[in-house]
Amino acid sequence: xxxxxxxxxxxxxxxxxxxxxxxxxxxxxxxxxxxxxxxxxxxxxxxxxxxxxxxxxxxxxxxxxxxxxxxxxxxxxxxxxxxxxxxxxxxxxxxxxxxxxxxxxxxxxxxx
Numbered sequence: 001x002x003x004x005x006x007x008x009x010x011x012x013x014x015x016x017x018x019x020x021x022x023x024x025x026x027x028x029x030x031x032x033x034x035x036x037x038x039x040x041x042x043x044x045x046x047x048x049x050x051x052x053x054x055x056x057x058x059x060x061x062x063x064x065x066x067x068x069x070x071x072x073x074x075x076x077x078x079x080x081x082x083x084x085x086x087x088x089x090x091x092x093x094x095x096x097x098x099x100x101x102x103x104x105x106x107x108x109x110x111x112x
């Protein structure tokens with residue numbers, strides 16, 4: 001997974017960038033098809049904004065979180081992306097288990 005981190009309106013310390021990258025890399029244990037992740041750390045007056053845009057196979061996931069503490073913002077944004085990843089993975093599983101019969105009816109594996 002390729003991770004790009006950008007800081008807007010301030011210079012983010014390396015420690016903060018390392019923390020954000022470490023947290024995002026943990027998401028690969030939920031889904032190994034993550035291609036790229038873009039993290040934007042922004043400072044708007046007294047509020048810190050974290051945006052995570054993630055590209056997985058045929059889908060783009062996005063989370064935006066505002067917080068007074070940038071570390072909490074990163075954690076909450078990663079949690080949002082984690083939920084989206086799990087939902088996307090379930091959707092992929094559901095499609096692979098559904099079968100279409102020759103008559104056009106979709107069915108699960110039915111006992112005969």
